[in-house]
Amino acid sequence: MNRTMRAMLLALLVAASMVPATAGDDVGFDEQRIAFTWHRATGEPLDLRELAERSEIVQRSSGFDRPDAIAAELARLQGLFDAADAATVFTLTTREYVEEYDHVRGEFPVQGLQPGRYVSFVYPERASPVREYRLVFTGADAARAIPMPDKEQARVFDTRLRQAHRSLEHRMRFRVVGKGDPEGMVTGARVVRAQLLESVLLDHGGGVVHRTDLSMPAEASATVATFDPVQADVAGLRIGIPADDLARTLARLYGEPVRHDFKAPDGNGLAGWLGAETGRCHALAGSHDRRRFAPGVTCVQAWYDAEGIVRHLRVQRVFGYHRSPDLFRQALLRKYGPAAQGGGAGRSGASYAWGEPVTFHRDAGEAPLQRHPLTAHWSQESGWSVAGGTVPVLMTLELLDAAWFAARGR
Numbered sequence: 001m002n003r004t005m006r007a008m009l010l011a012l013l014v015a016a017s018m019v020p021a022t023a024g025d026d027v028g029f030d031e032q033r034i035a036f037t038w039h040r041a042t043g044e045p046l047d048l049r050e051l052a053e054r055s056e057i058v059q060r061s062s063g064f065d066r067p068d069a070i071a072a073e074l075a076r077l078q079g080l081f082d083a084a085d086a087a088t089v090f091t092l093t094t095r096e097y098v099e100e101y102d103h104v105r106g107e108f109p110v111q112g113l114q115p116g117r118y119v120s121f122v123y124p125e126r127a128s129p130v131r132e133y134r135l136v137f138t139g140a141d142a143a144r145a146i147p148m149p150d151k152e153q154a155r156v157f158d159t160r161l162r163q164a165h166r167s168l169e170h171r172m173r174f175r176v177v178g179k180g181d182p183e184g185m186v187t188g189a190r191v192v193r194a195q196l197l198e199s200v201l202l203d204h205g206g207g208v209v210h211r212t213d214l215s216m217p218a219e220a221s222a223t224v225a226t227f228d229p230v231q232a233d234v235a236g237l238r239i240g241i242p243a244d245d246l247a248r249t250l251a252r253l254y255g256e257p258v259r260h261d262f263k264a265p266d267g268n269g270l271a272g273w274l275g276a277e278t279g280r281c282h283a284l285a286g287s288h289d290r291r292r293f294a295p296g297v298t299c300v301q302a303w304y305d306a307e308g309i310v311r312h313l314r315v316q317r318v319f320g321y322h323r324s325p326d327l328f329r330q331a332l333l334r335k336y337g338p339a340a341q342g343g344g345a346g347r348s349g350a351s352y353a354w355g356e357p358v359t360f361h362r363d364a365g366e367a368p369l370q371r372h373p374l375t376a377h378w379s380q381e382s383g384w385s386v387a388g389g390t391v392p393v394l395m396t397l398e399l400l401d402a403a404w405f406a407a408r409g410r
Helices: 003-017 031-042 048-054 056-060 066-083 151-163 243-253 287-292 326-336 402-409
Strands: 090-097 107-109 119-122 132-138 145-147 167-179 191-202 208-213 258-261 270-277 298-305 310-319 349-354 358-360 369-371 374-380 393-400
Touching: 031 066, 031 119, 031 132, 031 167, 048 056, 048 066, 056 066, 107 151, 132 167, 243 270, 243 298, 326 349, 326 374, 358 402
Parallel strands: 132 191
Antiparallel strands: 090 167, 107 145, 119 132, 167 191, 191 208, 258 270, 270 298, 298 310, 310 393, 349 374, 358 369, 374 393
């Protein structure tokens, strides 16, 4: 094949690959299209040129043809990226494990849709380091179990499941709607939030065992709740209020606060801080500190701007040992809604975040951080025991006036 024919064929392939799917079309489980849709919808950076350079067609090209091959592949990828549409419907088919019958709830739980579960895929395959995407489903509550309150019916169905080793085919239709696990249990650099539209469980013969329709009108599914830190509170305390008002509240609740004005505003424009505590929120060596570090202890710190308005708030509280740490996650999600980011709750602790990150400056010489308007972190304070040998839990919540910090960063 001569060079002219190769060029024509390459152009035709590029043109064909750039034809977008019609909004709402079902395109199966296309890892590349899912990744592109997620990056385009969330604004997470994606280096298309790097993908082009690592592509198989470029790797196979000669040194002479390499620049043209990179340009053509980059154009192809850019076309696919520009065509990525959040209305696109994807379909995933997997083997599903149906758990034992829940006699209390009268249902068979579907393992793959339980909180903390996700579908993992890698794109591109030859990337180094590996770029893993974790797909989590939102709006899946109704599909998390097969309801069967009639125990005689459930007994017959359980027999069928045992014969099939409790395995069914699971076909799920979904759209990409955002980032982060709304349950706050799946973490990672690329957590793809997907709206589950339909869940169909089939037996080995292809017969439908259970179907759940979760589709919503387009306008409803496109509505995404936005976390507003100004409307939120931490232990009843808020940002955006005068520091003098907060000081009076702290004096009434925890004791007279300590106040310190900075000689000059810091890198964030904060001009001072005030704090109050009923004990010590960090365990330090010494029996006196051990007595002050105990369940029920609360510590509050607040930073205010030059006008005396609170812009940053931190509240810490010590809880007794908890045998069910996931209750902390559940309480946080009930109060603040779906988390933008979250780590799986284990016995050592977990972290969660809400809202879009803003720039937060640290001390001189240190790189600024991207911080969420609300963060929550709890941890078992291992090595310390109180109240008869139990290991306490330290919960820390921080609230930032995101709009104020963002305005200063512009």
